[in-house]
Amino acid sequence: MLTTRILKSNARLLLALTAAVMASAPIFSHADESASSYKVKYSSPTTAEGARHLYAQIERAANYACGTSSMDMEVMMHAPGPCVHEAISHAIHDAKNPKLAQAYIEKNGRDEAHKFGISSDVMSAKN
Numbered sequence: 001m002l003t004t005r006i007l008k009s010n011a012r013l014l015l016a017l018t019a020a021v022m023a024s025a026p027i028f029s030h031a032d033e034s035a036s037s038y039k040v041k042y043s044s045p046t047t048a049e050g051a052r053h054l055y056a057q058i059e060r061a062a063n064y065a066c067g068t069s070s071m072d073m074e075v076m077m078h079a080p081g082p083c084v085h086e087a088i089s090h091a092i093h094d095a096k097n098p099k100l101a102q103a104y105i106e107k108n109g110r111d112e113a114h115k116f117g118i119s120s121d122v123m124s125a126k127n
Contacts, residue, residue, distance in 0.1 A: 039061075040054075040057050040058055040061045040091075042054050042057065044097055044099075045097065045099045045100060046099065047099065048099060048102065048103065050099065051097070051099035051100045051102065051103040052103050054100055054103075055088075055092075055100065055103040055104065055107065058088055058091050058092065059080070059084070059088055061087075061091075062080070062083075062084045062087035062088045062091070063080070063084055065083075065087060066081065066083035066084045066087060068080070068081060068083070068084055088104075089104070089108075089112075089115075089116040089118065090116065092104045092116070092118055093116050093117050093118050098120045098121065099120075101113070101118050101119060101120040102120040104118055105118065105120055
């Protein structure tokens with residue numbers, strides 16, 4: 001049963017990251033470039049440290065999928081570009097994990113989290 005939940009969480013995260021990149025690709029790329037995705041394997045984090053580690057993995061995957069790097073000068077000086085930010089936000093939202101949502105809120109603020117429907121409140125099975 002736990003394995004099934006983990007697999008469903010992995011599938012939701014991959015789907016969210018892929019959908020976010022695909023949705024933003026026509027806006028942020030040239031017509032001849034295709035959207036890519038990157039699979040993040042994980043188990044649901046149970047600690048704040050685990051959530052921050054998973055957030056970093058998601059951020060790296062979003063940078064990879066969007067063709068950027070966290071070492072780009074613009075990213076280091078300001079914030080990730082729109083493609084990366086949206087990919088991360090949608091992946092966090094779709095993961096529906098309170099610890100991961102809290103890591104997002106700590107990094108981006110409650111107002112930004114609210115824009116993407118991210119809350120650190122415990123989600124019910126209907127959400």
